[in-house]
Amino acid sequence: MAFRFVHTADIHLDSPLRTLSLRDPELARMIGDATRQALIGIIDLCIDEQVDALVIAGDLYDGDQTSMKTARFLASQMDRLHQANIATFTIRGNHDALSKITQELVLPPSVKVFGGRADAIEFSKGGLDIAVHGLSFAKPQALESLLPKFRPPVQGAINIGIMHTSLAGAPGHDAYAPCNVADLHASGFDYWALGHIHQRTEHRGARTVIMPGMPQGRDINEAGAKTVTLVTVGDDRTVHVEERLTGIAQFARVGVDLTGISEWREAVGAIEAALREQRQRTQSPHLVARLRVSGVTPLAWRLRRDLDLLQAEAEQRAGQLGQTWIEKTELDVHPPEETTGTVADPIIELGQLMRDEVIARSGFRADIGQIVKELLDELPPESRAFAGHDEVAFDAFVGDLMRQGTDDIAARMKTTDLEES
């Protein structure tokens, strides 16, 4: 009789999705609670597969979560496992440590939450001795490795360690309990159930070290299929790992190269083809795509000016594909004239003037910076991130803004009065 468990982490329950496509009320209705649906999916998986345990390696919810509704929902799902006689092992991650609702959370007795002191639960399952080790750190910061604090592995048992760690550090994630993968492989534990980094990684080596990633991505930076890990420890102590899809909605960047295309209709066709291809590759029920349209095409001006129209057409085609949504369309297109060097078109000359002379002036840059700052003061704090968090990022933003702004206005001027042609 094998010992089986599901390993997940970073559920971030009720953490809202960050995508403009939720402006569509229908989509909002369907995937507005995607993290909840993912959790339900995980519990369903545990029950269907009749596993012995669910391991959650931290970050059940966001640090700034304050609603007890979230806690209640979590408890109700844990209770389902309890009813099904499935044990739950969980630790607190940096977000959980921040959260005020952690203390108020009432969980059924089958849920083991490891505390701030290293602990190990030992039990037998079908002739195998199992030891589950866990350690939570009660603060949102952990600057040192937690590994030395764990209890030594139990001799003769299958040792499973649960740890919330940023490992050697990952972009987009706060450093938390840094730790070396090699040390984990050498620690004598059979399976390391990690959490904290949202992208799944299987760290190959002597033992099984899994960072399962989150079960539901929340924005385009958490793109790709999201899964949990189903682990089977065989009677011969071998560890077998499978991935199971949990994401309700999958984010994906979809690139479309329009080089060589000169008709609007064909451009929309190319977008549809790219979407169709991505749709076929996507397993999750919903695909939320960010389009990136690039290439050298005579349509460049028109695309830039009629971006709204392009977005609408892409959305319409996506609608025909079914369960496909466009959150945003980004442009990186250039007209062929620009690439041929010297061009006699005065619009291009004006564009060059804007690029080479106007925006190169420090006064102009300062003016634009001022406009940006004035606007930022008017925005809610949650909407200010686009301008960067420091001076360097702000400068880069202003530079990009000036390029984009001049391209846009050139496109508007270029295509004036041409609609009727």
Added chain:
Amino acid sequence: MRIRRLDLTRYGKFTDHTIDFGPATEGGPDFHIVYGLNESGKSTTFAAFLDLLFGMGDQNRYNFRHEYNAMQIGACLEFDARAHEFVRIKKRTNSLLDNNGQPVNEAMLSAALGGIGRDAYRTMFSLDDQSLEDGGNAIMQSRGELGELLFSASTGLAGLSKSLATAAEDASAIYRKRSSSTRLAELKRALEALKTERNAIDTFATAHAALTATHAQARTSYDAASTDLADVRARHAELTRILGALPLASELSGLSTKLATLSALPRPPAEWFARLPQLSTEETRLQALYESSSRTIDQLEADIAAIAVDEQVLAIGPRIRDLDDGRARYRTADNDLPRRRIACAEQQAMLSDILTNLERAGEAQPESLRLPASLTGIIRDLIETRSGIDAKLESAERELKRTQHGLERLREEGRGQFETAYTANSEQLARIETALARLTGSDLASRLAVEERTCSQLSRVFEAQLALLAPWIGSIDALRALRGTEPRQIEMWRAETASIDKRIADHHGKRRDLITEQRQILARIAAFEAQGPIDDREARDLRHDRDIAWQDHLDRLDRESAKAFEDRMHSDDAVSAARLGRSQELAELRHLTQALSTHAAAIERQEELLAEATHEEEALSQKIGACLPASIAIGKEASERLVTLESWTSRRNLALSAWNAVQQAESSTALIRSELADCVCNLVAALEEGGTAGGNALSVADLTRAASDLLAHARSQQAARATYEKALVGLEKDLIERSRDRDDAMVAAEAWRSTWTDAVSKTWFADKAGSVPAVREILAVLATLPGVLREREQMAQRIATMERDQVQFRDEIAAIGAELGESWDDSDALASADRLLNRHGMALGTQQTRESKRADLDREMANRRVLEEALAVHAASKAELTLFFGADTLATVSLYLEQVRERQRLEERVAAIRHHITQSLRTATYEEAEQRLADIDAGNVEREALELAARVDDLTEHARLLYADMARAGDKLDAVGGDDAVARIEAQRRTIFLEIEDLALRYLKLRTGTLAAEQALHIYREKHRSSMMNRASEAFRLITGGNYSGLATRPDKDKEILIGVARDGGSKLADQMSTGTQFQLYLALRLAGYEEFAAVRPSVPFIADDIMESFDNPRSEEVFRLLGEMAGVGQVIYLTHHWHLCEIATSVVPSVKIHQLP
């Protein structure tokens, strides 16, 4: 780049149309007008040019005549100092080809166009009414901002300022300071609303903690109250149970006493209670059955003994049963015999009839008359074939006769018809046919008719030509006799005349000029003279007069002479003084005088020359006149005569050539006529040879018809004869065949007769052989004979058999009667037989009854034996019970069993009561309980129980209240719920944050873009203002026909505004000008833009499409002049459907090329 040639090979309405602009003229303007009426394809031409340069595009709409895959445009373009041939077809890739059909890289064209795309080309290098109007409006919208105007003039984009304004508007729709109606403000309000909504439904962790604490408190209180209540209730229940157990204990002691009285009874097995009633019932039943069986056996034995059987009859049973058959046959024979005997007699009569028919009445042995079947068959066959053979013979003879007759008749007819008729032989016919074919096969007759008509027509032409020679009149010979003049001679004379005329005109002119000048000189001299005499001659005369007066005075020396001399001297002095004072005039006067004499000489010379030329002309005129016939009226002038001569010569030549034509036509008519006559002769000769004379007298048509008729008649004759001969041969062959048939029939008849005689001779009626019908009838009668004989025989036999059967039956009856010892009345055998059969039947019935009784008896005996066994078994069972209780009958046993059952019931009740008491007192055994009950004071217990009952009620009410508190607290906690309402609101807020971010970015891009564009336009202005302003100013001055002297600028805040400088020096803002002037201003700017473009890079063709619809002629002239200037820089093509514009253009730019569309 310029376009040298545009091939509209297959495009729009055009098929293979080419517009050839030709090479550019060095130094001259490259200016073209394409003229075509409405719908003639001017716009198509322009579209074709753009399609050539940039490809036809997917949705090309010029495919209404030629399919997409057939469309083709070609051109010869000049750039990089050489000509390039291109072909453009409608294809997705490689649509640009060279003149060998090989694909050309588009970059080649793109480079020549300076990288300008289709749209840019259209806006920059083409102009039409609409763009002119839009341009005028744009000037209004820009409020004269110089940078924008210059830029939009260069690009041809009119809506520039509009698009900048739209961008600014779009930006302010997103965000405006202190505005609450912007998108951003709306979204911020939505955020606030959501936040409020969330706070209303959410429970925070802290609030949750308070709720949990309340709930826990309530639960503790409730739990405590519940425990108390349970304790009291338990004690109360215990007491109640004890009270319930007391009456049971007293019942128990009563039961024990009763049980003691029954203790002596034995304990039978339990099943006996059920077995006893069964045994009683069984005993009664078995005895009843046994008695009934014995009675039945006795009855059966008595019955069997009473039955007696007739054994004597049964012994001869088989013989009596046979009598039954015999009786039936006897009865049948009695009925049938009389009828059979009558039938037998009838048969005999029929036989006698037959023999009479055969003429053999009284024949003793009728059987001997029968013939063997083989012989009958042969004779019958012969009779049947006889008629066929006779018929065949008859028909063969008839056919033969008819054929002989037909042959004779045909020969008779043939003799009359063919031996007398004439027929032309085939050679002659062939000749006629050939001759006819030659005549009809040629088209001589029709050609002759045509030629004759031509001839008369030409003659009429000739007559007309001759008449045109009037007033000259004469025959053709006279005309031919007149001398002709060579065209070259005329040309020479014409040249000569022209040169002489020119000389005369020159001389005339010069003389006129000279005379004019002479008169001018004279006038000036006169003018000088009017101011006083200063000329030399006068001075000389005066000096001479003075000298004479002096001489006279010297001679006379008187006062008078002195006076005269003094006068003279004064005059002379005055003149001298005047001449001295007007020495310059004097010099001029001298010069004029000299010129006068020179002029006079020159005039004279001119007159000489004139005379000489006039003379030459006269001589020439005479020479020409000599060439004309005398009757022609001629002018004097050589040129006049020359014209007359030329006209005369051409008319004469026409007349002569008309005559020649007549001659030719007549000769060819004669030729045809002789050929025709030849053919006719041939035919006539052939006909005569064939015997038909008189052909000469017929016309060609009649002759042809006669020959055709003749040929047709001869051919039909030949055909008729051939048919006759064929028929004759056929009939002769028939005759031979018919003779053979008749011979065959006769042989067959003979063979039949010999066979017949032979066959009949073998019969008893050989004497009848001569008559076939007699034999046929004898055979027919004879055929019935055997049937009659056979029937008569059978009938006699049947009668005999019946009579024998009757005798036998009667004998058998008698024999049986003897055996049974009965005597019978022989006369009625049938009645005796009936009696016997009856007696036998009765004996059989009695025997069967006895057998059946015996079988019943056996069965009943067996039954009684079984009953005896069952009675034995029953007795054994009964004994078991009676012995156990020591009773003799089952009824006694039953009483004992009733007592046993009563004892059992009492014991059970005792056990139940004991159990109940043990239970009520919660003790392990009954003994303990008994002890406790014994110890209890029932009164105390009862009192305590009542007290506790009241306490329970109080505690229950208290616990209920506490429970309600706890439930309320629990409900509050539950109301927190695990639903996703808050999560969804958070999701909405997050989306709005993103939307705000998105809008903010959009706003910033728009703001940045518009700011950058404005500044870039400033730079653009600085860069291009000097060159473009000069050009535009000059162009504006020209177009407005001087109403404006040019353009200037004026600073206005951070902008610079364009103003027009009016003729009177006043200035006018662009947006204050009249609409027409705004158009002109825009046009001026556009032209300047084009030149600006062309100044720094190779020019491209500029195309204007009827932009001057609303211009008056002077303005149009000026515009064309401007376009002409532009055409010095690059190729300019003007499309129009107004011819008057072409004329204006030609007058302004004489070298303009006009191309007409079909």
